[in-house]
Amino acid sequence: MSEQATIKTSAAAEPLLKVRELEKFFTLPGKGLLQRNGATVYAVNGISLDVHAGRTLGVVGESGCGKSTAGRTIMRLLEPTGGKIEFDGRDITRVKGESLRMLRRQMQMVFQDPKGSLNSRQTIGTILSAPFRIQKVTPPGGTRLAIQDLMDRVGLNPEHYNRYPHEFSGGQQQRIGVARAIALSPKLIVCDEPVSALDASIQAQVVNLLKDIQDETGVAYVFIAHDLAVVRHIADEVAVMYLGQIMERGPMDVVFNRPMHPYTHALLSAVPILDPAARSRERIVLSRDLPSPLAPPSGCVFRTRCPIAQDICAVEAPPVTEPEPGHLIACHFPSTTPPSTSALPMRVIHTSTQKTN
Amino acid sequence: MSVLKTPNQAAAAADVDQVHVVQRSSLALTMRRLSRDPASVIAAVFIIVLVLFAVFAPTIAAWTGHGPDEQFRETGLSPSGIPVGPGAEFLFGTDQLGRDVLVRLAYGARISLLVGVVASIVAATIGVTVGMLAGYFGGRVDTLLSRIMDLVMSVPFLLAAIALVSVLGPSLQLSIAVIIFFTWTPIGRVIRGQVLALKQREFVEAARSLGAGHLGIMFRDILPNLMVPIIIYSTLMIPSAIVFEATLSFLGMGIVPPTASWGGMLSEAAGNSIYLAAPWLVIIPGTALLFTTLAFNLLGDGLRDALDPRAARKA
Numbered sequence: 001m002s003e004q005a006t007i008k009t010s011a012a013a014e015p016l017l018k019v020r021e022l023e024k025f026f027t028l029p030g031k032g033l034l035q036r037n038g039a040t041v042y043a044v045n046g047i048s049l050d051v052h053a054g055r056t057l058g059v060v061g062e063s064g065c066g067k068s069t070a071g072r073t074i075m076r077l078l079e080p081t082g083g084k085i086e087f088d089g090r091d092i093t094r095v096k097g098e099s100l101r102m103l104r105r106q107m108q109m110v111f112q113d114p115k116g117s118l119n120s121r122q123t124i125g126t127i128l129s130a131p132f133r134i135q136k137v138t139p140p141g142g143t144r145l146a147i148q149d150l151m152d153r154v155g156l157n158p159e160h161y162n163r164y165p166h167e168f169s170g171g172q173q174q175r176i177g178v179a180r181a182i183a184l185s186p187k188l189i190v191c192d193e194p195v196s197a198l199d200a201s202i203q204a205q206v207v208n209l210l211k212d213i214q215d216e217t218g219v220a221y222v223f224i225a226h227d228l229a230v231v232r233h234i235a236d237e238v239a240v241m242y243l244g245q246i247m248e249r250g251p252m253d254v255v256f257n258r259p260m261h262p263y264t265h266a267l268l269s270a271v272p273i274l275d276p277a278a279r280s281r282e283r284i285v286l287s288r289d290l291p292s293p294l295a296p297p298s299g300c301v302f303r304t305r306c307p308i309a310q311d312i313c314a315v316e317a318p319p320v321t322e323p324e325p326g327h328l329i330a331c332h333f334p335s336t337t338p339p340s341t342s343a344l345p346m347r348v349i350h351t352s353t354q355k356t357n
Numbered sequence: 358m359s360v361l362k363t364p365n366q367a368a369a370a371a372d373v374d375q376v377h378v379v380q381r382s383s384l385a386l387t388m389r390r391l392s393r394d395p396a397s398v399i400a401a402v403f404i405i406v407l408v409l410f411a412v413f414a415p416t417i418a419a420w421t422g423h424g425p426d427e428q429f430r431e432t433g434l435s436p437s438g439i440p441v442g443p444g445a446e447f448l449f450g451t452d453q454l455g456r457d458v459l460v461r462l463a464y465g466a467r468i469s470l471l472v473g474v475v476a477s478i479v480a481a482t483i484g485v486t487v488g489m490l491a492g493y494f495g496g497r498v499d500t501l502l503s504r505i506m507d508l509v510m511s512v513p514f515l516l517a518a519i520a521l522v523s524v525l526g527p528s529l530q531l532s533i534a535v536i537i538f539f540t541w542t543p544i545g546r547v548i549r550g551q552v553l554a555l556k557q558r559e560f561v562e563a564a565r566s567l568g569a570g571h572l573g574i575m576f577r578d579i580l581p582n583l584m585v586p587i588i589i590y591s592t593l594m595i596p597s598a599i600v601f602e603a604t605l606s607f608l609g610m611g612i613v614p615p616t617a618s619w620g621g622m623l624s625e626a627a628g629n630s631i632y633l634a635a636p637w638l639v640i641i642p643g644t645a646l647l648f649t650t651l652a653f654n655l656l657g658d659g660l661r662d663a664l665d666p667r668a669a670r671k672a
Contacts, residue, residue: 077565104568117559121581130577134567180563 014089015050016220017074017188022047022083024066024073028294039294043069045244045301046083051237053187054218058235058252060225060267064290066244067224068112071190074222075109076100088187105135108181112193114173118165124151124176125161131183150179154209171202175209182213190222195230203227207234228271232256237326240264243301244293250327260323260334263302269338284339300332307339390663397659400652407649411470414463421448423457425464426615430455440635450637452625458641461617465642468529468618469649472602476536477594483537484544485580485587491545492552493575503549506542514539514601515608522610532611536601544590551586555579585664593657596650603646619646 024044043066051057059067072078074085076092085093092103111117118127128147132139139146148158154175165173174194181189191210195203207230213219225231231238232252239249240263248261259265266284286305291297297304303313310332318332391397410417418424433441433455443450449458491502518535525531555561556579564578605611606620607627614621619642625631626638 072562075566077562101568104566107566109563109566111559111563113559117563119560119564119578119582121584122577130564130569131567134564134569134573177563180567 013052016053016088017049017051017222018084018086019047019049019074020084020086022049022070022073022085023081024069024078025081041293042244042296043293044073045296047239047241047244047246049222049239049246049249051188051220051222053220054214055236056214056221056223056234058223058225058231058238059241060228060231060238061241062290063226064293065241066293067226067241068192070241071109071192071222071224075107075190076103077109101135105137105184106186107188107190108184108186110174110177110181110189110191110194113197114170114177115165117177118173120165123162123164124156124168127165127176128180128183131180135184137184146183150183153182153213154179155205169202170198171205174198174202174206178206178209178213182217182219185217186219188220188222190224192224193226194223196225196227203230204233210234228256228267240267243291243296245301246328246330247302248327248329248331250324254324254327258327258336260327260329260336261331262306262308262333262335262339265338300330302331308333308335387663391659394659394662396655397663400655400659403648403652404656407466407652408470410463411466414460414467417463418460421457421460423447423460425460425617426456428455429457433457440631440638442635443637449641450635452622452638453629453631453635458622458637461622462619462641462645464617465619465622466645466649468612468616469599469602469646472529472533472536473595473599473653476533476540476598476601477591479533480537480541480594480598481544481587481591484541484590485548485583487541488545488548488550489552489575489579489583492549493556493571493579495553499549502545506545509538510542512539515604518605518610519608522605527605527610527613529612529616532602532605535605536598539601540594540598544587544594547586547590548583551583552579555582589657589661589664592653592660596653596657599646599653600650 022044023042023046026041026043028038028041045066047070049057049059059070061067069078073080076085076095080093083093084091087103087107092100095103125144125147128150129143131137132143132146144161148161151158151161156172156175156179160168165176168176174197177194194210195206198206210221210223211234214221221234223231223234235252237250238252238255240247240255240261242263247263248255248259255264256268259268266286269284284307288305291301291304297314299315300306300309300313300318303309306313312332316332318330320328320330321334322328323334391401414425423429429451432446433451435441440451440453440455441447447457447459449462452458452461487502487506491499491506517539521531521535561574561578564574569578602611602618603620603623606618607624609624612618612621614625622642623639623646626635626642632639
């Protein structure tokens, strides 16, 4: 874990968001009267990230790997347990009160559940006026005009100003969520699985909307997702998370085309391929479940499911290496070749012999 | 409907169908569901009649020509001092002092409704405030407020009331205060539980991510989502407050005579076993009390079903 502190940013410009060794632990309530605190959940366990202005960082990983917690901690919706968050050259790890409220203008969030993120008792007009009202900002031309302009920008009919959230489809609801996030022209938006609750056809629309907004305004995204196809479409850089830690990070095409971490190999092999003739690759299926974040494995957290794990993996946390500029891997045995078929304890299935699922 | 349509035709048909679809507000939908429940309709009508009865109590007194505290020793009592039964002069008969029971019932309804409505509104306000603070802030605030609610719930109602009255003397204000003190806890617990669930919702997180403060989140985001339980519980608190008031008055710890109140009327009927000679002195205020509490309870149940259509109605 501590080795990740040695990560150096290879980019020339200072990143907009700089996360170093970020930790977020949850303490479960103790059982019994006398025992106040129970076990600790290591949800985010020392992650380091950089996001540059106007760029998109995709954060991928299985459910329960801590990617949403990481997003919320960066947004300061959760108090970080340790580490450091720098935004725009300023340490925001512990900002409070008025300065935190001012910071909210610069950082916004789009949530996973489009319906749940909108108050069902408020009209769209009220929901979209909240950023202006809370931040005490009066846009030129008045709030109502600004809201209708926002609705227009995200592809909603401005005449629907007085409607309630349940009168919209899931895709439209997420557009409302996006409109709320961009209302104050933030520099960074954390998107927490913004399209995973939507139909495939709607997903593309919302992702394209996010891309258009980025081209227009130069906003940076932290795009949290478990769908690699979506991340490939939007991200400039990718960070692969596993059990609260980052396994591999680098430019999108490098991570997708020349992955070096066995976990990234496994994730990529699970992406469906449209062309049946091209399905000659081996599918790496990880055996066993994700270990409990209550008691992460010693050494390398991935070792319990890793096909190439050796004795050292249980003893020592892997050092972070940078085989090429900007491409960082936390593994004792990084390799561009996917783990071999004969390796255990992974089951490897030849997808070419399988029926399409 | 089984005819296959091309997408265009189907879309056109959908357009035509839409003309007939009336968009109803949630209030209109609630009222529609409520009006389909006969028990709720009867209860609502009864309550409206009762309110009119109470509001027009002076009119009734003027119409009968009998004041609420006026004693008719010649016309209202038999030569041997027994109350006169229901008849043309006194519709609901007279009591042991020769007072008109109908007029006193109307004035008693004023007290009952006043106590019921005022006590339940104040108790609901206290309960919602405490429950919201406990649920929203959690931690030590929650522990403290929840233990206070437990404490209040564990105080024996009648013993505390008797002790307070013997120290402060009976009065309307004191009865209302005692009733409020003993009825705000259940709604407080319900609201606490609801807020615990609501504050985890993403729209609350969204408000936080916009920089909203605690008060803003509580009032703008959480409170509107609590309106349904607040309405239901406030309605259901009215009958229990009315019964509490009647109990206190019956025991001589509530409304001070000669002011008319239903509990006081029952108490006077019990005195000297006068009800053996004049059973209407028990039957009339007792029936009024029974139907009033029943009506508010039925309306509260009906409101719960109408406001929360997802709650399964197993009938």
